[in-house]
Amino acid sequence: MFFGLTIEKLLVIGVIAAMVIGPERLPRYAESLARLTTQFREFLRNAKTRVRDEMGDDFDDVDWRTLDPRQYDPRRIVREALLDDAPVPTVRAAQVGAAIEATSPPPPPGAMRAFTPDEPPPFDGEAT
Template sequence: MFGLDGWKLLILLLLATFLIGPERLPEYMAKLREFIKQARSMADGAKTQLRDQMGPEFDDIDWRQYDPRQYDPRRIVRQALFDDDEPGQADAAAPVWEPPRYDPDRVTPYDIDAT
């Protein structure tokens, strides 16, 4: 969690207590509680909206495959390097574009708006 361990979090809480003061601390804790409630309700609303838009397919999704902790960059690079392309894919590739050759007999094109 942002590189904070237990001791650093405790020090930050004590520092906040001294800076805010005991008379304003309940007010700020109430604001923090309301912010957390609003964030949770917004997340639940977004989840409900996504579930409504996707329909029954939402329950079929395996959410574990999107967990970033499971990605291994070495495995992804290895797969990208060693997996062959599909056989028909090379034939369907667009032709290589060749730049126009200089012809000294032709007049060089001039665009008055571009210069």
């Protein structure tokens, strides 16, 4: 099958094209289609050669089937993303940070720290 078209469908399309184009112009159109197909194959062959030349030895190591866009099912991608382990938190929450801050040494300069609700946030007058 070619892009979901069967032989029967191609035959029906060919018969309709022959009736629309007419017997006088059909040979010219068939020749143009053959020339276009040949040019397209040559273009693909040249593109593959250029990619092989630019990638070098890594070209043979690539599993091209994994790059096929037809294999990507959005439902599967979402399902796998939801089933992944939750990321490890890297920033402490404000409530936990305040409790830890009372028992831990002061953070190094530039480190994040928790603020209390009555404390004004830092302000950099040169940044605005």
